[in-house]
Amino acid sequence: MATPGTVEVPGPEPDWQPASALGYYVGKNPVTQYSLWEAASTFYRLVAGLRPPLEAVAARLRLEVERTWVDLGEVDVALFRIQGTDFALSRFVHDEDRLFVWLNRSQRDVEGALEVLLGVLGVGREAVAFTEDDLKAEQSGTLG
Known part of the structure; x- marks a missing residue:
């Protein structure tokens, strides 16, 4: 029985996929959830790996390291x-050997940072x- 003054929200529809599920816009759920890292990452650019x-x-x-997700899976972020x-x-949870360094896009001196x-x-x-620079060379096919 509901508490007076409260509104009961029904559960999800049976054919709705999780809002954070891969394959955006292909399921029945009208909601697509994105992670905080996805939102924050637009302010950063990948500059190195450690x-x-x-x-x-x-x-x-x-x-403090936070666990979130992106399209490619779970990711640990600080x-x-x-x-x-x-x-x-x-760092992607499924690839713990690769640690990526991101820098705020407003920062111009990457080497100094x-x-x-x-x-x-x-x-x-x-x-x-x-x-x-290694990433750019690799993408252009000029990496030794």
Whole structure:
């Protein structure tokens, strides 16, 4: 029995897929849910990959890692700021060996930002697995 003054919301229709399910716009559910990381990621660009695992980086920086999802699956994400520069780290749950470094799109000095991040992490350039330039070269087919 409903509490006086409350409105009962019916459960989902039996043929509605979860709102966060892959295959947007193909199911019966009129709602498509997106993750906070999907929304936030539009403000960032991928600039590098790091070799250390996310757990080690998060522990060093005392970051809270959030689990969310995107079209490709579950992702662990941490957003943070160092000296006025906004960074994000992301790692797909199904590919724990690849740690991506994202930088706020307003930041123009990518190399300077990476040096700040590496300095705070207490590691050298050997911690960088790839850079934005490596990605561009790979996409254009000019990577050695």
